[in-house]
Amino acid sequence: MNEMTHRPSIEAPQLRTLLLTDLCDSTTLVERIGDVQAATLFRDHDRLVLDLQQRWRGRLIDRSDGLLLLFERPIDGLGFALDYVRELREMGDARRLELRARAGLHVGEVLTWRNSDEAVQVGAKPLEVEGLAKPMAARLMAMARPGQILLSAVAEPLAHRAARELGERGQHLLWKSHGRWRFKGVPDGQQIYEVGEPGIAPLRMPPNTPKAWRDLPLWRRPAALAAEAAIIAGIGVGVWFATRPAPAIAFNQRDWVVVADLRNLTGQSVLDDSLEQAFRISLEQSRYVNVLSDLKARDTLARMQLKPDTILDRAIASEIALRDGARAVILPTVAEVGGKVRVSAEIIDPHSQTTVLSEAADGPDLSSALESIDTVTARLREKLGETVKTIERDSKPLPQVTTSNLDALRAYALAQGLYAKRDFAQALELYKQATDLDPQFALSWIGQMRVHNAYVDAPAGVAALRRAQEVRSRLAPREAMYLDAWVARFDEPARATDKWLNLAKLYPDHEAAQSNAAIWTFTDNRFNEAIQFATAALVPQNATPSIDYDTLGRAQLAVGDLPAAAKAFDHAISRGYESSLRRRAVVDASRRDFASAWNYLAKVPLDDRHGFLERTSVAIDQGKWDQARQYASAGFTLAKKAGGLDSRSFLLPLAVAEWGSGNTEAALAHARAAADQALAALKAGAGVTPDAQDDAEVAVAAGLIALRLGDGRVADRVEAELSSDEALASAPSVAEFRSVVKAQKLRIAGKPRDAINELLPHLNGRERYQTRVALYHAYRDAGDVDAAQEQAKWLQARRGQAYVELECSNCLQALNVMDSRITPASA
Template sequence: MPAQLHVLRAWRRAAAVVALVALLGLAAWVLLRPEPAIAFAERDWVVLADVDNASGEAVFDDSLQRALLMSLEQSRYVNVLSSSKVSESRDLLRVPTGRVLDRELASDVAAREGARMVLAPSIRQSAGHYLVSVDLLDPASRAVVRRYRAKADASTDVMAAVDDVVGQLRAGLGESVASVQQSVPLPQASTANLQALKSFALAEHALGRRRFSESAKLYEAAIDADPDFAMAHIGLAKLLVRLEQRAEAQPHLARALSVNQRLPHRERLYLKAWSNELSPDSWPLDDWRVLADVYPDSFAGLSNTSWYLLTDNRFDDAEPYARAAAVPQDPMRSYPIAHLGWIQLGTNRYDEALRSFELSEQLTGRPVSDPRADVLIAMRRYKEAQDLLAQLSKPRDELQAMMNVRVRVLLAADQDDCTGMGEALASEPTPTESADFRVHAELMRAVVDTACQQGSAETLAGIATQLRPLLAAGNHPSLPDRALRLLSLVYLAQRQGDHALADRLLAEYGPLLLKQKNPMIGKWRTVVQAMQKVGQGAPA
């Protein structure tokens, strides 16, 4: 959460809130969006298969195909999926270049792209006649919904039969298309296994609804169906990151990297960004922005670019990316919509922020969420914020529990209510699953103690002892978050007047902090170094 979000009226509230910002403004819940599908026009999309020519006369391959294309271009009911889009889908399906677009492959393409129907033309000889037909297929069931036929007595009459079929097709197309249920486009992810892709799509949808256990099982099902499905491995990795299990995410990243060279360029850029996400000096803004700029329809690139610009307080730069990602085609659009809420809050557009957070809640099926309380606190509407926090549902994990504590502490801090801050700290159980979370909870308690002038040197020393083994793991992907917690501890020591502890920590971990690329770490380091000079009596 950006530090400018709240106007503070007293130094002790400032100390509490600024420290909370450093602790809890981390990208712990950054989630990547699935790749987008084609945008539907007012008409439905169809896939035109290659001509199944069993007549023995190759001339009919092109002539029948051209006649159908010309007719469909004039249809009021459908658009034909372009050849470039078909080629892209074939690449993702890992289909050999020489394979014709038969009805089976056309159905796979249609299922992947969300097209409503497949048109499968054919011509063959039967009992001395030419039989021209077009089958309309439901891509989900592969069933023939409607069949249009015409006969020709001789090869010279074939084009007249084609015109007859085309006329029947155009006359009945609206009714036929309406009889097929609209399909949802599948994500753009390379796998030859459609079942794996469908499981992946369901996992992404569950993730967008914050159903994390369900999402994990669906990612695992996708991997079971295709063990080399790189995007499914990365999907599971990003879910583990959301749950602050970054080390557990690394084997899935490694598996995806093992097939990197055979992935499309788009997925290689996506994988590169994720490699940076899980590095010990992570700051992947440039990687996500490259993905967004090279592939403007990449929701992953757009959403994560907006997030990292937002966390660096670059609101004007972040907003266009967030808006581009917050579109109905994306099943996880609740996240960039929430990014918009933070941007609007950070720029004092409170009513807009409330609407954005409310929409994000609706999309994820939550009655309320803690960010909306942040807006109400900034507006000094404390009673409404209190009522909203009373409606928060039971946290699904320890991270959400800490976020709930964060906003309760913030509400009390903004009213100079030390008793309320203490009650907020006790409102959720102490984390037990993660050493990082335990340190995090201890730091929040130290923030409150410092703000209420009850700080303890022994408490801060104890937190330093807990942090040391975590910081010693120099290649751990959580190192940037741990560096931020270290700087928060230094800051609290300085606020309590324990400059000896602060100086020792800065001297011990100075090289580690210098290696970090995250600009928030750089800014915090500058702040605590300035305070160090003030504590030593030197000009800041």
């Protein structure tokens, strides 16, 4: 009975966090520094442990060379381990000693009991802890490398989820999975993880030990590998596949990644935006890896009901990846480690938020950071499955394709962010600041061109384009092709569309390539191709789908698929693209639902001069000529005030409205004025102005209207002027309109058959609306009623094309709509 009263009372099993640590090579350390210094060191060590115990609410169970502690929560155990590893390292550095500890963290049930006071007095521990969780934590600790903190599969998700409680440091932690391991005496394999701080954590696979080894598939075990090697050596094939680094995540060519915000641990603010932008540019050179744009990531943040400036950390970036169909997250970091600048990056599985790959590169100072980024991104691309050959082929060094001036790079990065927010004025200032700092910064010249284009300031846009052209060698291959396509718009109009098609085919997931290919094929009346490219652009990763929905709707409207066009425009409108209101109106006008068309046009602001084009055309479609004149006049007044191309092209709908109203002289006067002004603009710019092709189209269209009104002199003068500019005259739209004018002349001269022969070569499925109108007139004059009726049926079936053909900014829309009123009966 007396024996039972002194037996320790075992408490019920409790779920606790166990942390075991070991001071590496402690015996060797004592021999090296001597007993006296060792005693001083361990006294300071004990003070550190006591302080950390109190800070993290831990209970010390046992200690010798190592520690055994219990915690209520895994995050407290992790906080202790992180501080212990770091401060022990600093303690050693202060003494010029290498002090490293290894640690194992596990969560499980333990049994505890208190020893009697008598037992404690003779050396027993106050509290005993036993249970399977204890040897499990010990196995983790024993297999860890110096400075490494290993976590079990039970502890990792609990600690990871609560990492925010560690404050800012919690956002900078590195997490890495080391796969499945087997432990002696434990029947099932266990997933092992590592966590640590940049520059401190080894982030390396632990070595196998007699009590812990990697749980490899049969084919990867040593005996099997030896057999496989013999087979490979015997047949002499497959060496490349055996040696190629396999991705640690299921990543395929053209999969997407989300780049999280760069963690700048250097305290150098110049790196905040510049290196993040540089990291994106370096990675975006790949044709194997697709990078989700920052604009799309911020759009997804809005859908997550988070602020646009929310930091894309591991958790947030992983959520974005899951929402937008990205396969991986890349988390870049820059830090100062041992007097060097280290650039590192982790590849994170967004499903588990664990690190599956990591790479790092060190440089002597800040100027080496760009080179280090190139090194890191190349290694990441290779580990994701891209071949070394393609990496070398598609990549240029960052200083060559951006700038070596970090201040210029930061200005460019800030400008990119402002451009994405459509703050064009501030973006332009920063783009200019970047080129002031480095005049050879080609990307920033392209940025200025894009801003000027957004402002519809074509001359300034071309000026920036020419500056970019001068330093074309300072662009990555994709951006160089993008520049070439824009240059062709002005220097070789006939080849511009093909340039965009080549870019789209080579980079099928590049949003700008697909969008521009859709727009330019639409401009060339290649409507079915435009539908294909616009559809290809409308992937979940698209940052500006409204523009591509608008292009898709226009192409579908042109081929007569009105329900699909209405749906596409509705998508664009719902995303805030107001220009689609005009196009949505003409869908209903094309099917003669004019009441609905006017309802949509009522939503178009009255200060939007382009809205008056549709108002004029819909009034013409209804035969309301006085109303059409009023709308055409109002639109021209706004266009004249704005100046530029519109001040000339808006004369043509005004001429058509006057024509329909019976005011032939006024109509002729407007047509002549349009031709005069367009030819003057071409002469002033020597045929290479931003609006050269549009001005040529305006001039030919003005000549066509005047010709149909009975004055052939305007058309003759336009032809004489244009024939001297071979490049401009051979642009597909200009060449076709010249044929239409020539055919109308032949018909008026009593040669309708010759007119038909002039027009028939253009019937290739992409012909302009006026080509079919001219054919109708020629067949009618030739007395071929059946053929004339066929043309009239085509004109009726393609009323949508009459409204949306894009030449000279819809300058022929009013004429096309007037001619769409031709019916088979009238033939």
